[in-house]
Amino acid sequence: MGDGVTVPEKYGLGPIEVTAITGGEVAMAAPLTGSGYSVSGCSGGGGVSSEGNGGVRLSCGEGPAATINDAMSLKVVKILDTTAVLRIAPVG
Secondary structure, three states: OOOEEOOOHHHOEOOEEEEEEEOOEEEEEEEEOOOOOOEEOOOOOOOEEEOOOOEEEEEEEOOOOEEEOOOEEEEEEEEEOOEEEEEEEEOO
């Protein structure tokens, strides 16, 4: 845990940190660098909460990609015990 992925500034997020891998889901946290935040499409009942310091937490299982800030696609490709493979790409 604690592995981070730096993403392009245009996505509106700072480095995405994996905080936990449990129950078939990957929990992640990231600071916000833009003025807003939106997420859609996490399978497995993904949830988002706003942090007091301008950050977000989300939890996604394997399956369809989530769209974050209408700019970034985040897909949990595979979860193996305490390791996860994430695919991050621009939307469109």
